[in-house]
Amino acid sequence: xxxxxxxxxxxxxxxxxxxxxxxxxxxxxxxxxxxxxxxxxxxxxxxxxxxxxxxxxxxxxxxxxxxxxxxxxxxxxxxxxxxxxxxxxxxxxxxxxxxxxxxxxxxxxxxxxxxxxxxxxxxxxxxxxxxxxxxxxxxxxxxxxxxxxxxxxxxxxxxxxxxxxxxxxxxxxxxxxxxxxxxxxxxxxxxxxxxxxxxxxxxxxxxxxxxxxxxxxxxxxxxxxxxxxxxxxxxxxxxxxxxxxxxxxxxxxxxxxxxxxxxxxxxxxxxxxxxxxxxxxxxxxxxxxxxxxxxxxxxxxxxxxxxxxxxxxxxxxxxxxxxxxxxxxxxxxxxxxxxxxxxxxxxxxxxxxxxxxxxxxxxxxxxxxxxxxxxxxxxxxxxxxxxxxxxxxxxxxxxxxxxxxxxxxxxxxxxxxxxxxxxxxxxxxxxxxxxxxxxxxxxxxxxxxxxxxxxxxxxxxxxxxxxxxxxxxxxxxxxxxxxxxxxxxxxxxxxxxxxxxxxxxxxxxxxxxxxxxxxxxxxxxxxxxxxxxxxxxxxxxxxxxxxxxxxxxxxxxxxxxxxxxxxxxxxxxxxxxxxxxxxxxxxxxxxxxxxxxxxxxxxxxxxxxxxxxxxxxxxxxxxxxxxxxxxxxxxxxxxxxxxxxxxxxxxxxxxxxxxxxxxxxxxxxxxxxxxxxxxxxxxxxxxxxxxxxxxxxxxxxxxxxxxxxxxxxxxxxxxxxxxxxxxxxxxxxxxxxxxxxxxxxxxxxxxxxxxxxxxxxxxxxxxxxxxxxxxxxxxxxxxxxxxxxxxxxxxxxxxxxxxxxxxxxxxxxxxxxxxxxxxxxxxxxxxxxxxxxxxxxxxxxxxxxxxxxxxxxxxxxxxxxxxxxxxxxxxxxxxxxxxxxxxxxxxxxxxxxxxxxxxxxxxxxxxxxxxxxxxxxxxxxxxxxxxxxxxxxxxxxxxxxxxxxxxxxxxxxxxxxxxxxxxxxxxxxxxxxxxxxxxxxxxxxxxxxxxxxxx
Numbered sequence: 001x002x003x004x005x006x007x008x009x010x011x012x013x014x015x016x017x018x019x020x021x022x023x024x025x026x027x028x029x030x031x032x033x034x035x036x037x038x039x040x041x042x043x044x045x046x047x048x049x050x051x052x053x054x055x056x057x058x059x060x061x062x063x064x065x066x067x068x069x070x071x072x073x074x075x076x077x078x079x080x081x082x083x084x085x086x087x088x089x090x091x092x093x094x095x096x097x098x099x100x101x102x103x104x105x106x107x108x109x110x111x112x113x114x115x116x117x118x119x120x121x122x123x124x125x126x127x128x129x130x131x132x133x134x135x136x137x138x139x140x141x142x143x144x145x146x147x148x149x150x151x152x153x154x155x156x157x158x159x160x161x162x163x164x165x166x167x168x169x170x171x172x173x174x175x176x177x178x179x180x181x182x183x184x185x186x187x188x189x190x191x192x193x194x195x196x197x198x199x200x201x202x203x204x205x206x207x208x209x210x211x212x213x214x215x216x217x218x219x220x221x222x223x224x225x226x227x228x229x230x231x232x233x234x235x236x237x238x239x240x241x242x243x244x245x246x247x248x249x250x251x252x253x254x255x256x257x258x259x260x261x262x263x264x265x266x267x268x269x270x271x272x273x274x275x276x277x278x279x280x281x282x283x284x285x286x287x288x289x290x291x292x293x294x295x296x297x298x299x300x301x302x303x304x305x306x307x308x309x310x311x312x313x314x315x316x317x318x319x320x321x322x323x324x325x326x327x328x329x330x331x332x333x334x335x336x337x338x339x340x341x342x343x344x345x346x347x348x349x350x351x352x353x354x355x356x357x358x359x360x361x362x363x364x365x366x367x368x369x370x371x372x373x374x375x376x377x378x379x380x381x382x383x384x385x386x387x388x389x390x391x392x393x394x395x396x397x398x399x400x401x402x403x404x405x406x407x408x409x410x411x412x413x414x415x416x417x418x419x420x421x422x423x424x425x426x427x428x429x430x431x432x433x434x435x436x437x438x439x440x441x442x443x444x445x446x447x448x449x450x451x452x453x454x455x456x457x458x459x460x461x462x463x464x465x466x467x468x469x470x471x472x473x474x475x476x477x478x479x480x481x482x483x484x485x486x487x488x489x490x491x492x493x494x495x496x497x498x499x500x501x502x503x504x505x506x507x508x509x510x511x512x513x514x515x516x517x518x519x520x521x522x523x524x525x526x527x528x529x530x531x532x533x534x535x536x537x538x539x540x541x542x543x544x545x546x547x548x549x550x551x552x553x554x555x556x557x558x559x560x561x562x563x564x565x566x567x568x569x570x571x572x573x574x575x576x577x578x579x580x581x582x583x584x585x586x587x588x589x590x591x592x593x594x595x596x597x598x599x600x601x602x603x604x605x606x607x608x609x610x611x612x613x614x615x616x617x618x619x620x621x622x623x624x625x626x627x628x629x630x631x632x633x634x635x636x637x638x639x640x641x642x643x644x645x646x647x648x649x650x651x652x653x654x655x656x657x658x659x660x661x662x663x664x665x666x667x668x669x670x671x672x673x674x675x676x677x678x679x680x681x682x683x684x685x686x687x688x689x690x691x692x693x694x695x696x697x698x699x700x701x702x703x704x705x706x707x708x709x710x711x712x713x714x715x716x717x718x719x720x721x722x723x724x725x726x727x728x729x730x731x732x733x734x735x736x737x738x739x740x741x742x743x744x745x746x747x748x749x750x751x752x753x754x755x756x757x758x759x760x761x762x763x764x765x766x767x768x769x770x771x772x773x774x775x776x777x778x779x780x781x782x783x784x785x786x787x788x789x790x791x792x793x794x795x796x797x798x799x800x801x802x803x804x805x806x807x808x809x810x811x812x813x814x815x816x817x818x819x820x821x822x823x824x825x826x827x828x829x830x831x832x833x834x835x836x837x838x839x840x841x842x843x844x845x846x847x848x849x850x851x852x853x854x855x856x857x858x859x860x861x862x863x864x865x866x867x868x869x870x871x872x873x874x875x876x877x878x879x880x881x882x883x884x885x886x887x888x889x890x891x892x893x894x895x896x897x898x899x900x901x902x903x904x905x906x907x908x909x910x911x912x913x914x915x916x917x918x919x920x921x922x923x924x925x926x927x928x929x930x931x932x933x934x935x936x937x938x939x940x941x942x943x944x945x946x947x948x949x950x951x952x953x954x955x956x957x958x959x960x961x962x963x964x965x966x967x968x969x970x971x972x973x974x975x976x977x978x979x980x981x982x983x984x985x986x987x988x989x990x991x992x993x994x995x996x997x998x999x
Contacts, residue, residue, distance in 0.1 A: 001086040001146060002026070002931035002963075003048065010078040012043035015071025015989025020044065020981060022932065024994060026963035028979035033934070033967045035983030040990040041967050044983070045934055051082035051093045052142050053150040054116065054135055067097050071989030074102050077112070086145045090121040092128060093138065098450070110443065111450050111591070118142075188840040192826045199823040200556065202816035207549070209809040216802040217246045223794040224253040247806065250799040257795055261788040264781070271781040275774035282767040289764045291756035298747035305741055312737050319730045324709050325720040331705040332718055335698040342691035349688050352681035360678070365685040372678035395643050402636050409629035416622040423619055430612040437605030444602045447595040454588040461581035464572035471569050474562040481551070481558035488551040492544040498536040845871065845883055847920065852885065855916030859909055866890050867909065869898075911935065934965040 003022040008014045025031040035041050046056040050067065068078045081094045094117040100109040118138045119128040132138050146153065353360070360368060511528055576584065702714045711717040722730070747753060824830035826839040837845065849871040856869045872884030887909065888895045901909055914935075965981075966973060974980065978996040 001084060004083040004085065004090075006044070006047060006051065006083070007079075007081040008044075008047050009080075010069045010072030010076045011047055011067060011080055012069055013038070013040035013071070013983075013985060013990040014043070014992075015069045015073075016076075016991075018990075018992045020992055021994060022963070025965070025979050025981060026932065028963075028996070030964050030966070030977055031979035031981060032973050032977040033965050033981045033983070034969055034974065035990075036985055037969065039983040039985040041969075041983050043990075044981075044992070045967065047080045048082060049150065049154060051080045051095050052146070052153065054095060054139060055150060057150075057154045068099055069989055077101070086142075089145070090123075092119040092121070093117070093142070094119075105439065110446065113446075113449055188843050192823075192839050195819065195823040195826050198819045199816070202812070202819045205812050206809070206816045209805065209812050213246060213802060213805045213809065216798060216805055217249070220246075220250050220253060220795060220798045220802065223791060223798055224257060225791065246802055247799070250795070250802060254792070254795045254799060257788065257792045261785070261792055264785045264788045268778070268781040268785045271774075271778045275771075275778045278771045278774035282764070282771040285762050285767040286764045288756050288759060289762035291753045292759070292762060294747060295753045295757040298744050298753075301740065302744045302748070305737065305744065308737075312734065315730055315734055319727070319734065321720045322722040322727060322730075325711075325717050325722070327709045328702075328705045328711065328714070328717040329721055331698075331702040332714070332721070335695075335702045338691065338695045338698040342688070342695045345684065345687040345691045349681070349684035352677070352684040355677050356681055360681070365682045365689075368678050368682035368685065372675045372682065399640065399643055402640060405632065406636060409632055412625050412629045416626045419622050420619070423615075426615055427612070430608060430615060433604065433608040434612065437602055437608050440598050440601035441605055444595060444598040447591060447598060451588070451591045451595050454584070454591050457576050457579075458581065458584040458588040460572045460576035461579065461584045464569060464576050465581050467565055467569040467572055471562070471565045474558070474565045478555070478558040478562045481555040485548070485551040485555040488544070488548040492541070492548040495536045495541050495544045499538070499541050502535045841883060848883055848885065850920045851913065851916045853916075854919045855909075855912040858915055859912035862912060863905070863909075867905070869909070869913065870895065932963050932965070934967060 003026075005019060005021050005023065007017065007019045009017045033041050033044060050056050056067070072078070077096060078099055079094065079096050081092065083090070083092045085091070094115075096112075096115045098114040099112055101112055102108075103110050114135070115133070116135050116138050117133055118131045118141065120131055121127075122129050132141070143149065360371065363371075706712075706714040706717045709717060711720070821830065828836040828838045828841070852869040852871045859867050859869055866889060868888040868890065870886050870888055872886050885898055886895050887898050887901060898906075898909065915933075966977065980995045982993045982995060983990050984993060
């Protein structure tokens with residue numbers, strides 16, 4: 001990477017525009033960047049970092065710090081433009097941070113968003129080509145070309161001597177953190193963590209396999225119950241032969257269960273035979289009891305029938321009279337219907353005559369019909385008069401419409417004239433509203449682009465603050481869980497040791513006289529060990545082990561939770577920065593308030609345009625209405641005269657046709673009603689005459705029918721008649737008695753029933769009790785048989801499961817042994833790792849050894865061959881090993897710690913270390929050439945001879961085609977370094993001056 005030039009505008013202490021030509025400075029190979037304190041020497045380096053990574057070095061990226069110069073005019077925007085060559089491509093990067101500019105209209109300020117540009121020079125055409133304007137795309141492109149993050153760039157290009165002096169004197173932990181950031185060894189730490197996690201997982205699987213196998217043995221013991229001939233032996237997780245002991249004991253338990261099943265099956269068969277005999281006896285007794293009850297009930301029913309014999313004869317006589325009356329029923333119905341019709345006809349005649357004039361009171365049907373015909377003839381002559389009256393009404397309505405239209409046209413003309421007088425002022429006002437709304441819409445769009453990032457940053461700040469508290473709580477919880485796990489582990493180990501000390505007494509408990517000892521095989525046990533007070537048994541040890549495993553799981557969960565919270569906190573901190581959440585929230589709220597105000601003004605744009613369009617349409621409509629109203633007024637006068645003449649002629653015709661009525665329609669209604677009444681009255685008279693004749697015929701038929709049926713009068717026949725419901729009721733009662741008599745006779749005639757009645761009374765309760773007792777015995781035997789079968793089935797299933805668990809446990813234990821060995825090796829805890837170095841430390845030690853070798857080449861030259869930097873694998877205290885750094889003094893031949901160097905020696909040693917680290921990091925990043933380096937301060941501690949040697953080393957960097965910029969205010973360097981970039985501060989801001997250049 002080679003810098004060509006950089007242009008600064010309103011950046012840091014530079015109030016105006018300044019440009020630095022690095023090409024001219026680089027020709028000398030070594031140049032000096034100097035100036036008074038606070039002039040802005042470091043700001044030039046900040047600008048380079050800002051152009052590349054959109055951020056200044058971390059130590060100066062503090063919250064609330066603005067990149068904008070306080071000396072810059074309000075209208076001048078802050079900008080940094082850097083031109084460089086990297087990876088063979090010539091690029092130009094322009095960065096503009098967000099800023100508050102004065103509003104173009106009115107007072108106050110408005111916020112402009114940050115912007116970035118990336119361009120590439122095309123040597124073929126000699127022009128610049130735009131590549132991107134996205135912050136993210138530009139950042140990814142630059143970081144990919146350089147192969148370094150911002151932290152690495154600031155460490156190897158902008159060499160901060162203070163940091164390397166601390167690195168030189170730091171302990172292994174601090175040195176490891178810096179090297180880890182520069183060389184990104186997180187993947188090796190991830191390998192360590194991954195192997196440790198796999199070891200814990202494999203260990204948990206093996207432990208779970210042992211627990212499952214022991215749990216299977218206990219389930220087999222529970223399933224076997226008293227069928228097991230031998231008790232379950234005492235088993236311990238991890239014990240050799242655990243699987244074989246469990247499977248052998250399970251086979252014995254299965255054999256005992258099958259023998260018990262054969263015994264129970266014979267008992268079931270005997271109980272079932274006894275139950276069948278008892279059930280048959282119970283069925284015989286119950287049948288005899290039923291027949292005896294049936295015979296007694298039949299005798300009782302026969303006695304009740306004899307008591308109600310008289311009532312039955314009366315019902316039969318009543319039903320016989322009703323059958324005779326059924327022959328008279330049609331004549332009775334006809335006479336009643338005819339009488340009803342005659343009565344209704346007389347009432348209708350009376351109503352019809354009441355509606356007629358008195359002159360028709362005695363008229364017959366023929367006279368009434370003639371009068372109705374005359375009224376209809378007069379009604380037919382009024383049709384022409386009706387049409388004339390309808391035409392007169394239409395003309396009156398048309399004249400009224402014309403009058404209303406005349407008044408409406410007058411209103412339209414008056415309103416149109418008033419509206420058109422104010423048209424020009426209305427149009428100008430609406431156009432002004434549209435212009436104001438357009439300006440507001442532009443401003444609102446600009447604010448909307450700033451609002452969402454501000455809200456996201458504010459939300460991230462709130463989440464950052466919440467996660468900070470959660471991280472503290474999670475850390476405390478993790479520490480507490482770690483302590484609990486350690487105490488539980490120590491407790492378990494202590495109990496295990498106590499149990500091992502008393503294991504002889506525990507083994508002696510299983511000894512049986514005459515049985516061989518499981519340890520020595522002897523059948524005599526003269527002095528078995530006895531348990532002492534405080535002895536720890538297997539249950540106590542297993543409980544302590546289970547408590548330790550639970551505590552270990554809680555510790556792992558707490559540490560994972562702590563890591564998750566820290567990762568989230570880092571993400572939210574990266575998104576929100578260090579700015580307080582309240583300040584970010586206020587900034588977001590202010591942006592939202594301003595955006596809402598401007599948006600509300602912009603919302604009127606659409607309505608203002610619509611109102612202008614509606615106003616223009618209204619203008620056209622008003623003009624058209626005024627023209628149409630004038631045209632209609634001219635045609636109305638001639639039409640009104642013609643309607644007046646036609647109305648006069650129609651009125652003369654209607655006066656003659658109305659007669660005494662108010663209107664022709666009223667006269668027609670009178671005639672229609674009169675004709676209808678006369679017709680109705682004539683029909684009513686004829687109906688009365690017809691019903692009277694039919695009523696007389698019905699009386700004669702009824703008298704004849706009653707006489708033929710045997711009744712003295714029609715009234716007697718009517719009294720004997722029954723309706724359908726009553727007739728069915730009587731018939732049902734008679735039929736029911738007859739059926740009851742037949743049923744009783746049939747029961748008394750049954751041979752079995754009669755025979756049972758002669759036997760002694762049966763006792764079904766006693767027989768039922770005996771049958772229930774036999775059934776209970778069968779159920780008990782079947783239940784015992786089912787339990788025995790289930791026990792055998794369950795033992796077979798559990799034995800298969802135990803065998804499967806034993807087969808699965810072998811590969812799991814082999815996997816655990818392999819993974820545990822690798823995890824211990826990478827974590828530095830195994831005996832094979834002689835130096836007890838972790839994998840990440842081992843990689844960092846290799847990198848540090850490379851850095852020490854590269855630094856030594858320059859340190860020997862700076863120190864005239866006296867000092868050499870060497871890497872050390874020694875481990876000090878409890879810190880990590882492999883990251884030691886010593887200096888070898890050739891004058892004394894001794895090797896000592898770098899912390900013993902003097903101030904000047906520390907400077908050139910740290911400078912050599914920084915240059916060596918830059919070479920190694922550059923190679924690690926893929927061999928990207930770093931043609932421009934900057935060294936910030938530290939030269940004031942050197943004497944003249946050492947300063948000359950250091951400058952010679954720096955000047956030798958030109959062998960690799962590098963240019964080195966020294967940032968210092970040491971006055972003696974101005975005489976020694978000819979190419980200079982001076983930063984001069986003033987009241988209006990700082991300016992840069994280039995001196996001692998070859999061109």
